[in-house]
Amino acid sequence: MISAMKFILLFLSGIVLHLGITPVQALLHRFEVRRSLHTRLCTTKSMLTVNGQFPGPTIYARRGDLVTVDIVNLSDRNITIHWHGVKMPRYPWSDGTNLVTMCPITPGNKFRQRMILSDEEGTLFWHAHSDWSRATVYGAIIILPPTTESYPFPKPHAQIPILLGLWWNDDIDEVYQNFIAEGRDPAAVDAFLMNGQPGDLYPCSTQDTFRLKVETGKTYHIRMVSALMHFIVFFKIAGHNVTVVGADGSYTKPLNTDYILIGPGQTIDFLLETNQPPSHYYMAYKIYTRGSNDTTPRSPLFRSDYVPSTGILEYVGNYTPPPSPLFPPFPEAWPSTTIYFSNKLRSLANDKHPIDVPINITEKLFFVLSINLWPCRANSCLESDRFLASINNVSMIMPETSVLEAYYKGIKGVFTPNFPDHPERVFNFTYVSLGQNASHPRFATAVYMLDYNATVEIVFQNTILGNGLDHPIHIHGYSFYHLGSGLGNFDEARDRLNLNLVDPPFMDTVIVPRFGWTVVRFKASNPGVWYMHCHYDRHQSWGMKMVFIVKDGDRPEEKMLPPPQDMPRCDTPPLDYYY
Ligand SMILES: [Cu+2]
Numbered sequence: 001m002i003s004a005m006k007f008i009l010l011f012l013s014g015i016v017l018h019l020g021i022t023p024v025q026a027l028l029h030r031f032e033v034r035r036s037l038h039t040r041l042c043t044t045k046s047m048l049t050v051n052g053q054f055p056g057p058t059i060y061a062r063r064g065d066l067v068t069v070d071i072v073n074l075s076d077r078n079i080t081i082h083w084h085g086v087k088m089p090r091y092p093w094s095d096g097t098n099l100v101t102m103c104p105i106t107p108g109n110k111f112r113q114r115m116i117l118s119d120e121e122g123t124l125f126w127h128a129h130s131d132w133s134r135a136t137v138y139g140a141i142i143i144l145p146p147t148t149e150s151y152p153f154p155k156p157h158a159q160i161p162i163l164l165g166l167w168w169n170d171d172i173d174e175v176y177q178n179f180i181a182e183g184r185d186p187a188a189v190d191a192f193l194m195n196g197q198p199g200d201l202y203p204c205s206t207q208d209t210f211r212l213k214v215e216t217g218k219t220y221h222i223r224m225v226s227a228l229m230h231f232i233v234f235f236k237i238a239g240h241n242v243t244v245v246g247a248d249g250s251y252t253k254p255l256n257t258d259y260i261l262i263g264p265g266q267t268i269d270f271l272l273e274t275n276q277p278p279s280h281y282y283m284a285y286k287i288y289t290r291g292s293n294d295t296t297p298r299s300p301l302f303r304s305d306y307v308p309s310t311g312i313l314e315y316v317g318n319y320t321p322p323p324s325p326l327f328p329p330f331p332e333a334w335p336s337t338t339i340y341f342s343n344k345l346r347s348l349a350n351d352k353h354p355i356d357v358p359i360n361i362t363e364k365l366f367f368v369l370s371i372n373l374w375p376c377r378a379n380s381c382l383e384s385d386r387f388l389a390s391i392n393n394v395s396m397i398m399p400e401t402s403v404l405e406a407y408y409k410g411i412k413g414v415f416t417p418n419f420p421d422h423p424e425r426v427f428n429f430t431y432v433s434l435g436q437n438a439s440h441p442r443f444a445t446a447v448y449m450l451d452y453n454a455t456v457e458i459v460f461q462n463t464i465l466g467n468g469l470d471h472p473i474h475i476h477g478y479s480f481y482h483l484g485s486g487l488g489n490f491d492e493a494r495d496r497l498n499l500n501l502v503d504p505p506f507m508d509t510v511i512v513p514r515f516g517w518t519v520v521r522f523k524a525s526n527p528g529v530w531y532m533h534c535h536y537d538r539h540q541s542w543g544m545k546m547v548f549i550v551k552d553g554d555r556p557e558e559k560m561l562p563p564p565q566d567m568p569r570c571d572t573p574p575l576d577y578y579y
Helices: 172-182 335-344 403-409 492-498 537-542
Strands: 009-011 024-026 028-040 043-050 059-062 066-073 081-084 110-116 122-128 138-144 158-167 191-194 210-214 219-226 233-237 242-247 250-257 260-262 267-273 280-287 309-315 363-375 385-391 394-396 442-444 447-450 455-462 471-475 480-487 509-512 516-523 528-534 545-550
Touching: 059 066, 081 110, 122 219, 122 242, 122 267, 138 158, 138 219, 172 537, 191 280, 191 309, 219 260, 250 335, 260 267, 260 335, 335 480, 335 509, 363 537, 385 537, 394 545, 403 528, 403 545, 455 471, 455 509, 480 492, 480 509, 509 516, 528 537
Parallel strands: 028 066, 059 138, 158 219, 210 309, 363 455, 394 442, 447 545
Antiparallel strands: 009 024, 028 043, 066 110, 081 122, 122 138, 158 191, 219 267, 233 260, 233 280, 242 250, 242 267, 280 309, 363 385, 385 394, 455 516, 471 509, 471 528, 480 516, 528 545
16 A cells, blocks of 8 residues: 555566557556647647547556556546446545546546556556546556466467547537537537547548557457447457457457457457458448348437548568558448347356356346436427436436435435336337337436345346437446346346356446347445446436445445545536536
8 A cells, every 4th residue: 555655667578569668557647637739630629638648548557456546637627537447445435426426626626546456457448427528538447467477368469459439520518518408419420539540531530540560470469448428339350350358357258259349338358360461451440330221210420421440450571561451341230239249258257267146136126228308498409308318217317416425424315215126117118119209207316225245136128218229338336247138128037047147247338238138247245336327428418327325344344445535525516417
C-alpha cells in the first residue's frame, strides 16, 4: 500500500508496442481532464480528453496491483472516471459512477482514485461515466500476469491495443442535448475509429489510418476494447484467422475464428499469427445489422451506408505492396450471430484458472429489458412520445446525491430498497406482432438489496417492445458467469437444460440478444453499491439501469472500506438530469 503511493516506474522488458515504445507500468498516474483540439475528417473540434490524448493513456499493470490515479478536472464539465471491469473489492468509493458511487468532480477540483485490481488479467478499459463524456474520454487498461507467472499461451511477440471508438463532427454535448430534447435516437455518427483513426476509406483520412507493422512468422497479442457508445460490430482481418484467448479481463479457452463480434463495454484478447504471404491487409470493422430480410423500420442512427473503419496490417520486408490492401468479407448479421459467438466463449476452468459457478441459488432474478414510450412534455420532441427504457418496467431516475453516500450515511429519501425481482407485467415478451406498441414504464430510484455471499442468478429477458434490440448489459463490482443465451422467451423446461455450468466465460458485459435471453450467475461477495446498466449510452440515458447494494458480511474482511477524505462533495446540482 505504502509503496503503491510512491511514484514507481517499472520498465518492462520484452514488450514492445508497434510504435517501438516501451510501455511504462506505473502505479501512480495523473489524469488531467481538459479540452484539447483534435481533427478528423478535416473537421477540428475542441473536446474533453485525458492529458490531451485521444484515445487516452494506456494503464499498464499486473494482476493484483493497486494503481492510484489522480483525476484533475481542468475542464468546464463535471466528470467521473470509471475502471470498467475492475471489481474494486470492498471499495466502491473509487468506482467512478456519477450519482451511484460518487458525485462528479466539478471543474477545478480533483479526486485521488484507487483502482484495486484483484483477479483480473487481460484487457479492460477506463472511461468517463458522466453524461456522454466517455465518447472522447477513454483508454485501455492492460493487466499482465504477475512477474512470477506467465500467460496460459505461448508468450506473444508483442502487445497491440486496438480501441474501437466513434467520432462526431459536432460536440458530443450538443449531440447529447439534442438527443435528450428530441426524445428519439441520437444523431448518426460521422466516423468509426480504430485507435482514434477512421481509416483511409473515409474522406480526408489517408494519413489518419492505424497502421500495424508486423514481421512474418510471429504471434501478436491484440487487446481489443469496444469504447463504442452504440453498435455491436464485426471485426475482421483480411486473409487471417485469429485465436480468442480472453474476454473482459479473464482468459478463455482458445477459440479459432475468422471474425470477432464485440459489443460496447466488452474487451477481447486474441492472438494474430502473421502466417500469410507478405503484403498489406485491411483490418476492418462494421456495424452489426439485422440482415437483409429484416425490414422493420430503423432510425437514422442505423444507416445502411456507414463506412467501415479500417486499419492496415503491413508485413515488413522486401515486396511490392498491392495498390489497395485486401478487404475482408463480412458475415451477414442475424440475432443468432450474437448468440453463436458469445456461446462459443469458454473459460479455461482448469487447476491454474479455476471457476466457481454458484450452484445453489439464493436469489433468482428475472429481469425484463424493454424500450418504452413516454408522452413528451416539452414541445421539443420530434414526435408526441419520447423513448425511454426500463428493467422490469422501472426506468431509473438518477438521484441528486450518490446512492453510495446515502447508503453509507443513512440519508433517507435518496433511493428505495424495492427493485422488483420479477416483471410487474408478464406478457409474451418476444411475440412479433406486438411490434412497436411500447408501454409506459414507471420511474424510481430503486435498488435491489443482496445479502453478503448471496448466490444470484439473473435471467435477462429481452422484449420486442420498440422493435427490440440487443442490450450489452454491464455490471460494476463483479463479473458474471455467462451460462448461455438463446432466442425467444426463456423456457425453464427447455433452456435450463442447455445452460453451461462447466466452463462459462467470466464477463463484465454480456449481450442479451434481440428477441432472446441471457442467463448469468454471480456470488455477491463484494460488499458495496454497484451499478448495472445497458452499455448502449442512449439506453442508459433512457433509464435501462439499476443498482445492487450488497450488504456487509459479519467479519471485518467482509465489510465495505471507509471512504477516502477527498470524496467529491454532492453540493453541485448534477448536470445530466432531465426529467
Ligand atoms: Cu440497451
